[in-house]
Amino acid sequence: MSHTITVLSGDGIGPEVMVEALNVLDAVSEKFSFKISRSEHLVGGAALDATDNETPLPQDTIEACEKADAILFGSVGGPKWENLPPDIQPERGALLPLRKHFGLFANLRPGSCLPALTHASPVKNELIPNGFDVLCVRELTGGIYFGDPKGREERDGEIVAFDTMVYKKSEIENILHVAFKAAMGRDKRLTSVDKANVLATSVLWRETANEVAKQYPEVTMDHLYVDNAAMQLVKRPDSFDVIVTENLFGDILSDEMAMISGSLGMLPSASLGKVKDSGLYFGMYEPSGGSAPDIAGQGIANPIAQILSISMLLRYSLGETAAADAIDSAVQKVIDSGLRTGDIFTGADGETKANTAVITAAIVANL
């Protein structure tokens, strides 16, 4: 079996973590006898630097992604590019167009806290004796991020700015199917989050969720308003299984989930497009955390989010399930062994501080 992926390492800790994480990919591809051909391309600040600030997403990067089975993304952005016009800043000018161009409508963001790492969570430990494991399914190509009209103009002598939150019923159905299917593979519980007491889009969202639910009788669904969901997540994160919500709410709730899970450096994410004939998704896979310019270049960043992003890529886009399982269990073993990068190190008995390369080598050794 042979697969093609495009690697976009980006900025900050992206490149140094990616170099290490690709060692894991090489090791599993050898162990499970499949070939990966991969090409690396510029994105984000790295692309701006190379194009004299013309674009954070060059055409040849897009073309390389079009030819691939999946995109493995690092992270983009940093202080160097913060004062450029918003449309060409690394985050907005590269991430959002990639999502739109490839129709990556389903963003899966696991927010889990392993029982061994509850001390790193800001949630009171007595509330999460066994950690938690929530999956946020965020709609990624609709809603207020992309709705028309969007802009600013003068009205009655003053400037007004406006964004439009708009959802087609089909967009809501598509993301709900992804969420229900995810719930079927987990604990079969789904929480749909909206603001149906205020927003027209949310009224349609809730109606549609109730309709789609009929096709998944085994899944128990409930609805929460987004403000209440934000509260319940910090109070009882272990009571959630899968959460599904629209783009902006998902942006906010998934950051909250990442924070309460203790370390952003542990969390991967997948942005999935349409299902291909093979039954697999085209997708883009990236750590949930950012480019962390403050620690870039020191070789101390946690590589686990990037490594687990490779696991998600293998599972959803390449169908290499055994290799994905092997990575997940190797990561688990390394955490259980006490090795920790600085972000999750507390100095407790049994913990050993380790850098990016040491953690990765331990994961490779446990495959």
Ligand code: IPM
């Ligand atoms: C995310 C980020 C992006 C978003 C930004 C960088 C455009 O916050 O992936 O959650 O808002 O979607």
Ligand code: MG
């Ligand atoms: Mg965000």
